[in-house]
Amino acid sequence: MHGIPRKALTEEEQGASSLKSAKLRDLQSQVLHFHHNKIYTEEAIEISAKLLESNPEHYTGWNYRKLAVQYRLDRRSEDGVDSESIQSILDEELRVVENALKKNFKSYGAWHHRKWVLSKGHSSTDRELRLLSKFQKLDSRNFHAWNYRRFITALKKIPDEEELQYTTDMIYDNFSNYSAWHNRSVLLSNLMEKGGKQYDKENVLGEEYEFVRNALFTDPDDQSGWFYHLWLLDQTLKQEPVFLSSWPPNGSNLYLSLDGRLKGQQSLPILHFQSKARKFPLVLYFSEAVEGVSSSTVTVEYQDGDSLLWTPLSANNFGFSQAWLTYLKFPDEVPSSEALPVKVTIAHFPGITSSKGMPCSQSCHISFSVCVTSDDQEHSEVQSSHRISWKEENFKARATQSLEANLLHSFSKLEITKENKPSTPKWSMEIISTEIAHCRELLSSTNCKIGKLTLARLLMAHKTLISYGIPDDGTEVHYEDILALYQDLMKMDPAHICYYEDGYTLVLLKQLTSNIESLLKHCDRYQESSSPSTNPYLCVRLNGLSLSRIGSTEHLLWVQMLDLSHNELRSIEGLETLQLLSCLKLSHNRLCSFTSLEPLKKLKYLEVLDISHNEIGAHSIDTRRYLCSSPLTHAVGGDWYFQKFVDGDVKLNNHWDAYLLFKDLNLVQLEMIGNAVGDERFKAFLLKLMPELKWLDGEKCR
Amino acid sequence: MEHLRLNGAYWGLTTLDVLGKLGAVDQDKVVSWIMQCQHESGGFGGNIGHDPHVLYTLSAIQVLALFDKIDVLDVEKVANYIASLQNEDGSFAGDIWGEVDTRFSYIAICSLALLHRLDKINVEKAVNYIVSCKNSDGGFGCTPGAESHAGQIFCCVGALAITGSLHHVDKDLLGWWLCERQVKSGGLNGRPEKLPDVENGGISDRPDDAVDVFHTYFGVAGLSLLEYPGLKAIDPAYALPVDVVNRIFLGK
Numbered sequence: 001m002h003g004i005p006r007k008a009l010t011e012e013e014q015g016a017s018s019l020k021s022a023k024l025r026d027l028q029s030q031v032l033h034f035h036h037n038k039i040y041t042e043e044a045i046e047i048s049a050k051l052l053e054s055n056p057e058h059y060t061g062w063n064y065r066k067l068a069v070q071y072r073l074d075r076r077s078e079d080g081v082d083s084e085s086i087q088s089i090l091d092e093e094l095r096v097v098e099n100a101l102k103k104n105f106k107s108y109g110a111w112h113h114r115k116w117v118l119s120k121g122h123s124s125t126d127r128e129l130r131l132l133s134k135f136q137k138l139d140s141r142n143f144h145a146w147n148y149r150r151f152i153t154a155l156k157k158i159p160d161e162e163e164l165q166y167t168t169d170m171i172y173d174n175f176s177n178y179s180a181w182h183n184r185s186v187l188l189s190n191l192m193e194k195g196g197k198q199y200d201k202e203n204v205l206g207e208e209y210e211f212v213r214n215a216l217f218t219d220p221d222d223q224s225g226w227f228y229h230l231w232l233l234d235q236t237l238k239q240e241p242v243f244l245s246s247w248p249p250n251g252s253n254l255y256l257s258l259d260g261r262l263k264g265q266q267s268l269p270i271l272h273f274q275s276k277a278r279k280f281p282l283v284l285y286f287s288e289a290v291e292g293v294s295s296s297t298v299t300v301e302y303q304d305g306d307s308l309l310w311t312p313l314s315a316n317n318f319g320f321s322q323a324w325l326t327y328l329k330f331p332d333e334v335p336s337s338e339a340l341p342v343k344v345t346i347a348h349f350p351g352i353t354s355s356k357g358m359p360c361s362q363s364c365h366i367s368f369s370v371c372v373t374s375d376d377q378e379h380s381e382v383q384s385s386h387r388i389s390w391k392e393e394n395f396k397a398r399a400t401q402s403l404e405a406n407l408l409h410s411f412s413k414l415e416i417t418k419e420n421k422p423s424t425p426k427w428s429m430e431i432i433s434t435e436i437a438h439c440r441e442l443l444s445s446t447n448c449k450i451g452k453l454t455l456a457r458l459l460m461a462h463k464t465l466i467s468y469g470i471p472d473d474g475t476e477v478h479y480e481d482i483l484a485l486y487q488d489l490m491k492m493d494p495a496h497i498c499y500y501e502d503g504y505t506l507v508l509l510k511q512l513t514s515n516i517e518s519l520l521k522h523c524d525r526y527q528e529s530s531s532p533s534t535n536p537y538l539c540v541r542l543n544g545l546s547l548s549r550i551g552s553t554e555h556l557l558w559v560q561m562l563d564l565s566h567n568e569l570r571s572i573e574g575l576e577t578l579q580l581l582s583c584l585k586l587s588h589n590r591l592c593s594f595t596s597l598e599p600l601k602k603l604k605y606l607e608v609l610d611i612s613h614n615e616i617g618a619h620s621i622d623t624r625r626y627l628c629s630s631p632l633t634h635a636v637g638g639d640w641y642f643q644k645f646v647d648g649d650v651k652l653n654n655h656w657d658a659y660l661l662f663k664d665l666n667l668v669q670l671e672m673i674g675n676a677v678g679d680e681r682f683k684a685f686l687l688k689l690m691p692e693l694k695w696l697d698g699e700k701c702r
Numbered sequence: 703m704e705h706l707r708l709n710g711a712y713w714g715l716t717t718l719d720v721l722g723k724l725g726a727v728d729q730d731k732v733v734s735w736i737m738q739c740q741h742e743s744g745g746f747g748g749n750i751g752h753d754p755h756v757l758y759t760l761s762a763i764q765v766l767a768l769f770d771k772i773d774v775l776d777v778e779k780v781a782n783y784i785a786s787l788q789n790e791d792g793s794f795a796g797d798i799w800g801e802v803d804t805r806f807s808y809i810a811i812c813s814l815a816l817l818h819r820l821d822k823i824n825v826e827k828a829v830n831y832i833v834s835c836k837n838s839d840g841g842f843g844c845t846p847g848a849e850s851h852a853g854q855i856f857c858c859v860g861a862l863a864i865t866g867s868l869h870h871v872d873k874d875l876l877g878w879w880l881c882e883r884q885v886k887s888g889g890l891n892g893r894p895e896k897l898p899d900v901e902n903g904g905i906s907d908r909p910d911d912a913v914d915v916f917h918t919y920f921g922v923a924g925l926s927l928l929e930y931p932g933l934k935a936i937d938p939a940y941a942l943p944v945d946v947v948n949r950i951f952l953g954k
Contacts, residue, residue, distance in 0.1 A: 032751045057706065060753045063799060112801040141893070143849050150847055178893065179849050185838055186847045223882065231838040289869075314869060496881050502874065620935045621927055626863035631951045632939070633866035634820060642952065656952050 027051040028058065035064040040071045049096045056100035056107035066116060069093060073120075086122060093117045098131065105135055111144050115151055125156045140170060141179050150183075160187045175215040178224040185231045192235075201235070202427045208232055209431065213438060220448040229454060233435075236428050237461055241354040242287040242468055243346050243364055247557035247580065248280075250366040252407075253339050256280060256330050257373045270407060270538050270558050273580070275605075278330040280370070281579045283313070284346060285554045287468070289320040289355045297351030301343040302328060313576050313602055320355045323553075323577035331372055339369035386531040387669055387695050388583050388608045390563070395524040395539065404523065404538050408558075409516045426470070432462050433475045449493045456485040456503065463510070479511035501548040501568065508545065513555035526561055537561035537583065548590075550574030564589070565610070571624070576602035583608040587671065592619050594657040598628035601664040610671040612697075617676035622657070630660055645688070655685060662689045669695040707749045708739055712761035713919035719768055719943050720922050720934045729769050736762050737774065744776070744783030745797070755797045756784060760809045763816050767946050772817065781819035784810050792827030793845075803844045804835050808857035812940055815864050816950060829867045832858050840875030851893055852883055863939040 031051050034044040045068050052061045072089050094117060100110040118128070129152065135145040153163055164187045170180035188208070191199040209232055215225035248254045255272045273280050282300070284293065293310045300308060308328070312321030331340045344366050346352075352360035398404050439455040442448070462477045486504035490497050512518050519540075526539040539561040547567040553574050556562075561583040564572075569589040575581070576599035584606060591597065591614040600606060629635035642659050658677070667690050672678055678697075687693060687701060694702060711732065718724045739746045739762065745754025746762040759780065766772045787795045787810065794806040807828055814820045834846045835858060841850025842858035855876070862868050883890045923941070926933040935944040 035753075036751065059755065060747070060751075063753045063797075066799060108801070108803075112799070115801075116799065143844075143851060143893075147845060147848050150845075182837065182839075182849045183847075227839050227879075234838055320869065495884060496878065499874070499878050499881065620929050625937075626868055626939055629866065632947065633863065633868075634815065634825075635866035653948075653952070656948075 024051075024055060028055075028061075031058070031061050031064060035060060035067075038067070038071075040068045044068075049099075052096060052110075053099040053103060056104045056110045059109045062109045062113045065093065065096070065113065069117070069120075090117050090120060090122055094123075094127075101135070105138070105142060106144055108144070111148055115148070118152075118155060125152065125158070128152045128156075136170075140174065140177050143179065146179050146183060160191050163187055164191070171211075171215070175218055176222045176224050178227070181212075181224050181228040185228060202425070205232055205236055205431065209435065216451075217442060220442060220446045220451055223450060226450040226454060229435075230457075233454075233457065233461065236431050237464075238356060238358065239428075239468075240358045240362070241290045241352065241360045242362075243284065243360075244287055245285045245554045245557060246344070246366050247283045248342075248368040248370075249558065250368060252368045254280070254368060254370045255373055256370055270404065270560065272535075275330075279327040280330065281604075282326050282328055282344070283557055283577065283579050284324045284344075285557060285577065286322050286324075286352075286354075286360075289314070289322050290324075290352050290360065291319045291321075291355070292352040293324040294351070297347060299345045300326075300328070301345075302340070303332065313579070325579060328370075331370060339371040341367060341369045343367045386528055386534055387698075388528060389530070390565075390585055390610065391529070394526055394529055395541070396527070398520060398523050398525055398538070404525075405516065405520055408519065408523070429462075429465050429470045429473055432458055432465065433473055436462065436475060436477075447492070449489060452485050452489055452492070453503075456482050456489075456507075459485075460507065460510075479507060479514070482507045483511070498548065498570075501546070505546070505548045506551040509542075509547070509551040512542075513552040519555070539563055539583075543567065543585075553577045571596055572599050573627075575599045579603065579605070581606050585610045586614070587612040587674075589614050591616060593617075593622040593624055594655075594661045595622055595624040595628045595630075597661050598624075601661065604666075606665060607668040609665070609667055609669070611675070612671040613674035615675070616672070617678075625657075628657075628660070630656070636660070655682065658682070658685070659689065662686060665690065666692050668692055671697055673697045708736065708746060708758040708761045708765075709748065710915050711736070712764050713915045715765055715768055716936075716942060717915070717919045717922045719946075720926050720936055722932075722934060724768065729771070732765065733769060733771055733774060736765060744779035744781075753797065754783065756787060756794070756806050756809045756813070757796065759784060760813045763813050764940075764942055767816055767942055767950060770946075770949065772950075775817075777817050777819065781814055781817050781822050784813050785819075785822035788823050788828065792824060792829070792831035794828070804832055804842060804854055804861075805844065805857045807832055808861040811861045811864050816940065820865075825865055829862065829865055829870070832861055833867075833870050836870070839879050840872045840877075841879055849893065850879065852880065852890070855880070860939045860941070 027047060027050060030044075031048050033039070034048065045065070048061050048064055048068070051058055052065070055061075069089060073086060076085050076089075094114065097110050097114045097117070100107060104110070117123070128148075132145055132149050132152070135142055136149075139145070149163075152158070164184065167180045167184040167187065170177050171184070188199075188204060192201050192204055209229075212225050212228050212232065215222070216229065219225075252271065257272065257274050258276055258278065259274065284298070291312075293312070295307045295310065298308075298310065306329075308326045310324050310326045312319060313323040313325050314321035328342070345363060346365070347360045347363040350359055350361075354360070436455065436458045439451060439458060443451050443455060459477050459482045462475060463479075463482075466472055483504060486500050486507065489500045490504070493500070512522065522541050524539050524541055525536050527536040528534055537560055540556065540559050541563045543563045544566045547564065547569060549569065549571055550573060554577075556578055558580060559578055560580045562578070562581060563585045565585045566588045569586065569591060572586065572591070575584075579602075581603050582605050584600075584603075587610045591611060593616055597611065600609070626633055642656050645659060655677075670686070670690075670693060683696060683701075686696070694700060715724065715727060715732070718727065735750075736746070738750045739748070739752070739758065741747055741754035743754050745756065746758040747754050748758045752758075763772065763775075763780070766775065787797070787806070789795065789802065792807075793802045793804075794810045795802055796806045810823065811820070811825075811828060814822060832842070835842045835844070835848065835854075837843060837850045839850050841852075841855050843849050843851060844854050848854070859868070859871060859876075862870055883893075885891060922933065923936050926936040927938060936942070937944045937947040940947050
């Protein structure tokens with residue numbers, strides 16, 4: 001119980017306490033009696049005041065008083081309106097509320113009653129502000145008071161500028177006033193949105209950075225200023241969403257086939273796509289989650305230009321996503337003598353908007369071409385009957401001068417013409433650089449964790465702005481420095497190590513994919529030695545890097561074979577964008593549940609999956625249960641035939657999550673040994689769910 | 703706090719279930735008392751004779767769910783009471799007196815989901831209102847513009863989870879803010895620079911303060927989520943044991 005010490009009461013204290021309780025119970029039963037019988041005499045109302053002033057939590061009492069007020073007001077208006085009387089009735093309520101608040105200034109019932117009274121009019125703004133001042137002096141963090149303040153300023157139409165000054169005063173009084181800083185951010189958001197020269201974004205942000213700097217330098221360990229700084233950073237970096245990359249990549253020539261046979265010089269697997277269904281994916285990747293990608297905002301000039309259906313590649317199937325997918329049909333003419341060009345124009349304005357409400361106003365184009373290899377006559381046995389062993393000896397590094405290297409190099413050049421450069425203003429780069437300098441200065445004299453984290457965020461922001469085409473201003477920013485900051489943070493603040501591991505991972509992946517040389521170090525050609533006639537893969541190997549999450553997938557849309565084994569992955573969010581994935585190794589990670597594998601449901605071409613040696617089934621709590629579509633999140637439609645499938649086998653009832661996952665996968669090979677699930681009954685369950693499955697834990701299963 | 707008894711019933715009984723001891727309770731007695739708390743409007747009051755409010759309506763539904771006795775309710779009536787409290791902007795009032803708070807959004811969504819009647823409200827608007835209460839630190843307040851507070855965050859995130867809308871949450875940012883609530887003693891405060899509520903022994907809000915059922919419930923639930931051995935798993939969105947939630951949504 002808040003504020004009540006834990007100690008045995010003396011006999012005397014016990015006696016006094018039970019007397020008090022008896023009195024209280026008596027008051028309560030009286031008030032309920034009046035309430036049920038609609039008794040609104042002066043004495044009855046006075047008794048309710050006694051109750052509420054000693055027990056403001058008695059919500060029915062407040063309801064009774066509201067009805068009493070209404071009754072008295074109605075009676076007055078029958079007898080003839082007398083404004084002073086109305087005033088006195090309402091003032092009495094305000095007095096009771098004030099007394100109740102003295103007992104407990106956090107009582108929801110009391111504050112709401114006051115709002116209800118105020119909504120009847122006849123109130124004095126000054127009086128309310130004075131009351132607020134009193135409470136906020138007692139406790140400047142009382143969020144009830146701050147909420148009531150917002151209520152009053154809205155009701156009395158007090159201008160935002162005045163309230164802004166109030167927050168300035170509160171902050172000067174005490175820098176550590178999170179509530180005041182928060183309120184300030186809300187007011188400034190409104191003022192900047194309303195526009196006007198005085199509240200021009202650049203000016204406001206410049207002043208606010210200076211204002212908060214005082215707080216940060218005075219007490220670097222206080223969180224209030226730093227969170228405000230984070231809000232300022234957010235405002236500074238807010239910009240339009242930008243188109244980043246695609247598959248097929250801009251400028252590429254794609255070889256399509258029905259059965260996977262490659263011919264001669266077309267033997268580069270990353271340019272080859274096979275599908276019996278005669279269609280291939282087109283993926284567009286944006287800088288942040290957007291909505292509105294459709295055939296009216298994206299035009300594809302190809303063959304007879306059917307209306308295309310675009311779907312968001314987000315885990316929850318919701319309207320916003322960074323990556324969007326559609327399918328194009330193979331060229332009608334087979335074999336095609338020439339490559340067929342495809343031109344994609346993205347972002348006809350208006351239409352595509354980010355989840356923060358910023359529209360994508362600049363359009364850009366990508367072009368690539370496709371042709372079909374003519375192998376229909378020699379329809380040989382499809383290569384999917386061999387097993388991928390992932391043996392180390394099957395991997396061979398690729399040289400920097402190899403064909404694949406050249407291809408990757410061309411993939412990474414996204415030709416955005418000059419007029420398609422993003423519209424981020426120059427001042428945002430200036431601000432970021434200034435803040436980097438100040439942050440470094442602060443950290444030279446104090447070892448403050450939030451300061452370090454802020455510096456890491458600033459340095460990443462700097463790098464991001466450059467990648468969007470803002471000219472470099474000479475500030476030195478290296479990925480190594482950012483990685484070192486995160487490593488420091490992991491040592492300084494081990495309680496939050498997972499957060500810093502995630503930050504570290506994202507920076508590492510950005511560094512790794514930032515240029516072709518570093519990416520190539522992680523690309524090996526994979527050839528299954530036991531079946532040399534099958535096509536080789538170009539496998540991206542990101543194993544053993546302590547990765548805790550997925551990132552930088554905009555550079556990996558072309559990947560068909562991916563090794564993420566021996567990492568610290570608890571989540572694979574982001575993998576759903578890698579539409580070409582056919583072989584995926586996730587063994588020796590920290591995956592705790594089938595629900596964490598939800599992103600795989602979007603990978604239509606995934607055939608080989610290794611999730612062995614994880615922690616599936618080893619935890620009593622599934623922390624990802626609400627991050628996937630299921631009946632629990634009201635995101636599963638009519639295809640929930642789980643009960644029929646399980647067919648009364650109670651032991652399988654707990655495997656609803658496995659059902660949801662595997663029913664949508666078309667796996668040929670699965671490894672899951674080394675998890676806490678997987679007895680014979682479960683394996684039989686899986687075989688029933690996946691009729692295409694040929695290999696389970698290394699053994700042929702059909 | 704006699705009038706909050708229905709809440710107390712929920713806290714106490716859920717704690718018992720997580721500890722595996724719900725069988726010790728006289729189920730019929732509890733159910734019959736709960737039904738006496740129901741008002742003619744369909745909503746439940748905190749105790750017999752008290753006015754209806756969504757706070758107690760959810761507790762009633764949750765306790766009945768523990769006992770697998772939701773069918774004693776006139777589900778339509780209760781669902782209609784709750785649905786009638788949704789405003790134009792998607793927000794929810796707590797009762798006919800109109801107090802609006804995201805706590806009530808969570809309560810409405812959780813209640814109706816447990817009753818399989820979510821279609822009685824405008825879920826999209828409800829979600830949009832909750833999102834409008836999102837702050838730049840990743841947290842949520844009780845109304846738009848209100849400061850982030852751990853209690854409100856639980857309600858908003860819970861409501862978004864139940865409606866499959868967690869993509870609106872900046873998980874990393876909010877996760878960090880919530881982790882920051884942990885202070886040196888190991889306890890957790892509700893907002894920056896406030897005092898922590900510490901789970902300790904018989905469970906009070908902090909060491910040396912008196913124990914009560916409210917904090918005992920949260921302490922045990924916290925331990926369950928941390929996979930403390932010997933405790934049943936608790937579902938973080940519906941705040942009921944996982945087996946109860948699974949039974950309701952994944953079928954018997």
